Structure formats: C-alpha cells, structure tokens
Amino acid sequence: MTSVTEGLKPEIIWKHFETLTRIPRPSKHEEKILEYLRKFATERNLKVREDSTGNIVILRPGTGGGEKSPTIVIQSHVDMVCEKNRDSNHDFMNDSLDLYIEDGWLKAKGTTLGADNGIGVAAAMALLDMPNESVLPPLECLFTVDEETGLTGAFALNGEIIKGRTMLNLDTEDWGEICIGCAGGGDSTITLPTEYEEAPNDFLSFQLSVEGLKGGHSGVDIHEERGNAIVFLSSVFDAIQKKSDVRLVSVIGGDKHNAIPREAFATILVSPEAVSDAQDAVSRRHAALTKEFGSIEENLRINFSGLDDSPNTNLSRKSQDRIISLLRTLPHGVLKYSHDVEGLVETSNNLASIKMNNGNFIVACSTRSSIAEALESQRERIRIMAYAYGASVEQDEAYPGWAPNPKSPILETTTEIYKELLGKDPHICAIHAGLECGVIGEKVDNMDMISFGPTIKGPHSPDERVEIESVDKFWDLLLKILKKLAKK
Numbered sequence: 349m350t351s352v353t354e355g356l357k358p359e360i361i362w363k364h365f366e367t368l369t370r371i372p373r374p375s376k377h378e379e380k381i382l383e384y385l386r387k388f389a390t391e392r393n394l395k396v397r398e399d400s401t402g403n404i405v406i407l408r409p410g411t412g413g414g415e416k417s418p419t420i421v422i423q424s425h426v427d428m429v430c431e432k433n434r435d436s437n438h439d440f441m442n443d444s445l446d447l448y449i450e451d452g453w454l455k456a457k458g459t460t461l462g463a464d465n466g467i468g469v470a471a472a473m474a475l476l477d478m479p480n481e482s483v484l485p486p487l488e489c490l491f492t493v494d495e496e497t498g499l500t501g502a503f504a505l506n507g508e509i510i511k512g513r514t515m516l517n518l519d520t521e522d523w524g525e526i527c528i529g530c531a532g533g534g535d536s537t538i539t540l541p542t543e544y545e546e547a548p549n550d551f552l553s554f555q556l557s558v559e560g561l562k563g564g565h566s567g568v569d570i571h572e573e574r575g576n577a578i579v580f581l582s583s584v585f586d587a588i589q590k591k592s593d594v595r596l597v598s599v600i601g602g603d604k605h606n607a608i609p610r611e612a613f614a615t616i617l618v619s620p621e622a623v624s625d626a627q628d629a630v631s632r633r634h635a636a637l638t639k640e641f642g643s644i645e646e647n648l649r650i651n652f653s654g655l656d657d658s659p660n661t662n663l664s665r666k667s668q669d670r671i672i673s674l675l676r677t678l679p680h681g682v683l684k685y686s687h688d689v690e691g692l693v694e695t696s697n698n699l700a701s702i703k704m705n706n707g708n709f710i711v712a713c714s715t716r717s718s719i720a721e722a723l724e725s726q727r728e729r730i731r732i733m734a735y736a737y738g739a740s741v742e743q744d745e746a747y748p749g750w751a752p753n754p755k756s757p758i759l760e761t762t763t764e765i766y767k768e769l770l771g772k773d774p775h776i777c778a779i780h781a782g783l784e785c786g787v788i789g790e791k792v793d794n795m796d797m798i799s800f801g802p803t804i805k806g807p808h809s810p811d812e813r814v815e816i817e818s819v820d821k822f823w824d825l826l827l828k829i830l831k832k833l834a835k836k
Contacts, residue, residue: 352447353454356816358823360477365470369445369462375427375497377441378402382426385473385491394476399506402493408476412483414834419486419512421795422475424468424519425495425784429604429808432459434559434611436810453805453813463814464807465495468518471826485834488512495784496606496808498535499747502787510792514758516829517785517799521568521807522775523818526762527799528753529778530786531567531693532723533716534746535605536730540674540709540739542667546660551595551617553655556584556630558601560647563610563809566698566714567781570608571682571691575645577601577612578699580637582675584650585614587629589672592622595662596671602701605714606782607808609701615655617662627652671709674737675702678713683726686718693780695722697730711739716780718749750786750797752778758796765828774800800825 353362373381382402389396389406397405410417430440436458438446446457455461472489488510492501520527558577578601588594594616601612618626634650641648663671680699686692695717703710713730717723727743734741753759759776766774785797802818805811 352449357820358474360474361467361470361819361823364473364477365466366447368466368470369447369456372441372443373426373428373462374430374440375494378426378493382493385426388473388476392476397509399504399509401501401504403501403505403509404491405509406476406489406491408484408487408489410484410486410834411480412834414483414485417485417834418514419488420830420833421488421490421510421512421515422472423490423492423515423517423784423788424465424472425492425501426469427494427496428462428464428466429460429496429607431563431603431607431809433810449816452816454816455813459810460808461812461814463804463812464521465519467802467804467814467819471518471823474823475830483831483834485830492784496604498744499782499784499787502784502791503747505788505791507791513792513794513796514833515785515788515795515797516758516826517783517797518801519783520779520799520801521804523801523803523815523821524775525777525800526759526766526774527777527779527783528756528759529718530750530783531716531718531780532720532747532749532786533714533782534723534727535744536713536715536727537742538674538711538713538730538734538739539742540670540711540737542671542704542707542709543664544661545664547595547617547658547662548619551619551658552623553658554616554618555651555653555655556581556614556616557651558584558612558649559610559651560649561610561645562811563608564806565781565808566606566608566700567696567716568779568807570696570698570780571693572644573681574608575637575641575648576680576699577609578675578702579680580650581612581614582672584630584633585616586672586676587633588616588626591629592626593619594622594626596668597659597662598704599671600703602712604808605698605700605712607700608698610809612702615659617658670737674711674733674739675699677733678711678730684722689778692718692778694718695726696780697726716782718778718780720749747782748786748790750783750789756796756798758798761832762798762800762829765832766825769825769828
C-alpha cells in the first residue's frame with residue numbers, strides 16, 4: 349500500500365499514525381486497535397498492564413541515563429469520532445481512511461481523520477519505539493477506550509495499573525497552548541411519547557432538509573456560534589406551519605453528542621393549496637439564516653423537495669406542536685462566559701441529535717461547564733423544559749472538570765523548555781471541552797498533569813485536519829520535556 353505520509357517529519361510519528369488510520373477504531377469498538385497495541389508491545393518485549401474495561405498500559409524502562417528517574421505517564425485515547433459526509437460510502441467498522449495532503453494539512457476524504465486523538469496515540473507508540481540509547485525516563489503509556497462517547501475508559505480506570513504521578517495528556521488541539529484545566533460535562537436524553545393519526549388523502553409529501561453546515565466539536569468550537577442544523581430545521585418548519593396547513597411525519601438530525609449537528613431532515617405533508625406558501629416560507633427563512641450566518645456557514649443549503657410516496661400516517665397536531673416547541677425552547681450554544689478567564693466559555697449546551705424511535709421522539713443534549721454547580725443547574729433547566737412538554741429525561745453521571753494548578757511542577761518544566769525552544773512563553777489555558785485529565789485526576793491521587801498537542805482543526809467533522817508542521821514541533825517539545833525529566 350502506497351504511503352501518503354512518506355517523507356513527512358517526524359517520520360516515526362507519521363508511520364504509526366498512518367498505520368492507525370488503517371485500523372477501524374470507532375468508540376465502543378476498539379477491539380482491533382487494542383489487539384494491535386498488545387501485539388506491538390509483545391514484538392518489542394514490553395510489559396503490558398490492562399484493566400477490565402480495556403484500558404491498556406504499555407511500559408518502557410528508562411534508557412540513556414534515565415533509568416532511575418520517576419515514571420512519566422503518557423496518555424491518549426484510542427477511539428475516534430466517526431462522522432462522514434452524506435455522499436460517502438465509508439464503513440468505519442471495516443474500511444481504512446482515505447488520506448490526502450492539502451496546503452500543509454493532512455485530511456481524510458469525506459470522513460473524520462482520527463487525528464483526535466490518533467496523533468497522541470502515534471506519539472506514544474513512537475516513544476515506545478525509540479532506540480535504547482535515547483534519553484528517556486521510565487514510561488507508562490496509558491491508552492484509554494471510549495473517550496468520545498462518555499469518557500468510559502477513564503471513568504472505569506483501575507488506578508492501580510498506573511504507578512507514575514506525572515502525566516502528559518496528548519489530546520489538546522492547538523499548538524502553542526499548554527492546557528491546565530478543562531470543563532466537566534454530562535448528557536441528557538429526552539424521550540417524548542408521540543401519537544399518530546391517519547394522513548389526509550390529498551396532501552402532498554415533501555422532504556425538508558438542512559445541509560452543508562460546518563459542524564465541529566461541541567466544546568472547543570461552540571464559541572464560534574456555528575449553525576446548528578436541528579435549530580435551523582425547527583425554525584424553518586415553524587415558519588411553514590404559521591403560513592400553511594402542514595403535518596409532520598418524521599424528523600432526524602445530528603448524530604454524536606459531542607458534534608454540532610451538520611444535517612437535519614424532516615418528512616412533511618402539505619395541502620395542495622398551501623404548497624406555494626410553504627415554498628415561500630422556506631425561501632424567506634433560508635434568506636434570513638443566510639443573512640445571519642452566511643459569513644461562517646457559506647455552504648448552507650435548505651431544500652424543500654417533493655417525494656413520490658405519501659405516508660399513510662402523520663404525527664398528531666398535539667405531538668407535532670410539542671416536538672417543534674421543545675426544539676425551539678431547548679438551549680444551544682454558549683450560555684455563559686467565564687468571569688475569571690477572558691474569552692473562556694464557562695457553560696454551554698449542544699442540542700446534539702434528534703430521531704424517531706418506537707413511537708417516541710428522542711432528543712440528545714450535551715451540557716458542559718467548568719463550574720460543577722452551573723453544570724447541574726443547566727441540566728436541571730433541561731429537565732424542567734422536557735417535563736413541561738410531557739417528556740421523560742435520562743441523564744448520565746456528569747464527568748468532572750479539571751481544576752487548573754498554575755504552580756504545577758510539570759507546567760513549570762514545560763514552560764521553561766518551550767521558552768528555550770521558541771523564545772517565548774506558551775499560552776497557558778483551560779479549554780471548554782472534556783479531557784480525561786479531570787477523571788484520571790480523581791482516580792489517581794496526586795497526579796501532576798498538563799495537556800498539549802499539535803494543531804487539529806475541524807475535529808468531530810469530515811473537515812478534520814492536522815497541521816503537518818505543528819506535529820514536528822509537538823514531537824520536538826515532547827522529547828525535550830522527557831529528556832529533562834530523565835535527568836532529574
């Protein structure tokens with residue numbers, strides 16, 4: 349197989365990353381990548397520890413004079429978000445990713461790239477593969493599972509499989525930033541029972557669609573105020589029903605709880621005499637949304653197209669009103685900015701996905717906050733809204749945030765080395781996203797942590813890409829940090 353990354357620097361990372369792109373690793377289906385890592389360790393005579401959840405630790409002894417140094421934990425998650433364009437036939441359970449390079453960025457055709465957190469995994473593998481004369485402290489490379497759909501691996505981590513008390517998390521996506529804190533979060537699943545009735549015989553069937561939005565990560569991209577396909581769809585339908593006799597048949601949109609919805613679709617019935625009014629309402633809302641979001645959502649498409657088959661049933665007017673009112677009421681986007689850290693989103697909600705299932709309308713929301721009390725307050729707000737429309741709500745256990753420690757020893761070391769390399773201080777920050785650091789910090793006492801990585805744009809969307817040049821810089825920094833720690 350021809351290598352797309354051949355010749356890229358550092359060769360040792362790109363080699364392992366390209367291998368990862370050939371191994372299917374969707375969240376909750378990490379069996380193939382875990383088996384590969386076990387084989388990888390065995391071939392190099394490296395010890396492996398595992399817990400019952402599937403988390404793996406591969407151990408490398410210190411080398412090059414670092415044999416007696418304190419153990420350093422290198423942490424990444426093995427799963428990836430699996431999003432693809434509608435016209436893509438990619439099978440994430442079986443197919444390799446189709447890589448290509450464009451303008452200094454590595455991308456995948458029509459799908460997510462898995463650089464989040466594949467570059468971190470590849471870097472850990474590269475460290476395990478370094479020559480024995482390399483100056484390295486003892487390493488525990490911790491590979492966790494199912495980070496993207498609920499931090500499952502971190503939550504279930506058996507802290508006994510980790511001995512080190514300094515950890516480098518390789519999951520941050522802006523080169524030049526050193527992350528020392530993150531938001532906590534929790535998901536809400538709303539279930540609204542629905543009623544159906546016989547469809548009018550003479551009504552015409554249409555598909556209403558919203559497509560072409562950027563999507564992106566529901567945490568780190570939420571401040572950009574990108575469009576939400578579900579919000580757009582509900583607003584368009586609401587505009588139609590104010591002008592026309594229209595019935596809702598079904599609706600679907602979004603996919604992952606941690607991705608801003610890019611697409612949403614509804615099947616609707618319209619009375620023959622109201623079709624022109626419906627088309628006019630769609631055009632007007634399309635123009636209004638383009639005016640409001642056109643500078644950031646330049647590819648927005650809203651289509652209203654006839655269907656050959658007409659359904660025999662549609663949702664009752666009561667169910668229809670409840671669905672649309674609920675979608676128009678639920679919050680999406682930034683809810684509050686931090687008073688303490690300029691520009692940092694404190695609290696947000698992602699109206700993540702909608703679907704019909706077994707006579708129920710299902711809505712998924714993902715709420716984040718760096719303040720535990722604010723997180724629970726917003727989740728309570730969602731519960732109250734759902735109950736008001738006759739829905740039930742299930743909420744998972746919220747995962748904790750990671751409180752910043754500006755006096756962290758590993759932060760001090762990293763800042764010093766970064767300044768030596770680049771002649772300036774790194775940007776020390778907290779992020780509005782869930783990192784495993786917060787959970788691991790609760791599982792393992794006295795863990796000193798930072799998070800950093802190369803530049804990755806568009807994570808959790810088919811626009812995901814990693815800046816090739818930043819990977820080389822990231823690797824250089826990582827090696828110099830470890831060399832410094834090996835001499836302490």
